[in-house]
Amino acid sequence: MVNDVVSDMLTRIRNAGKVKHHLVQVPLTKMTLAISVVLKEENFIEDFQEFSEDNKNFLLLLLKYKGKGRNQKPAITMLKRISKPGLRVYAGVKDLPVVLGNFGIAVVSTSQGVMTNIKAAKLGIGGEILCYVW
Template sequence: MFTDPIADYLTRIRNASRAGHRVVEVPASNLKKEITKILFDQGYILSYKFEDDQAQGSIKIALKYDKMTKEPVIRKIQRISKPGLRKYSGSEELPRVLNGLGIAIVSTSHGVMTSKQAKKEKVGGEVLCYVY
């Protein structure tokens, strides 16, 4: 039993990319599906597939690598808000990751989105993770 399923999800992606795996499979949840869609839209993963063959289902994620250097596109993926210490930010205090080159994924009342989208919509929320 995992105490923090989001940290487990991020760790599986981090470990698979460092090991050079092409595909990683993680247990599915609605929040994980939203985070996966954001990673795909921002260009951090090649593709994803939601599979409902099990009771819970799973997500297969195809990781993306640089064609020339074979380095993973996701250099760092870091959990910010943890179950023991939640991190919330208002719409004006949302973080900029790597001076705008990375993304912060935020869970808001309007759904899960990047910090740039949350600033445009003028909503704050819980800062889930940084990706760059």
């Protein structure tokens, strides 16, 4: 069992994108589900679906690609883990990061759920910076 489910999820997505897989299987937790919802809302993944196999629950993510044929490029160029179990990174509303001039997003875990840095700034709340996606 993996202790850091967020890093595990990001690594699986990163590895699948490099070899141009369209499906990624991720263990289902509340956090991986919340991050998947944010990635879908921001059009970084096509869709996701929950399923269970041998009494274990998983998420199946359908990755999004740009282009056709051999020239396909993943919609997710980079995934970078920020807050780790050994070193948590928090930011107040005034300190929320701007990722690539708002071309990318920061996934933030707030008291009102997991959301992007842009949405958290609009709501006027800060939280734990989980990762950057662009």
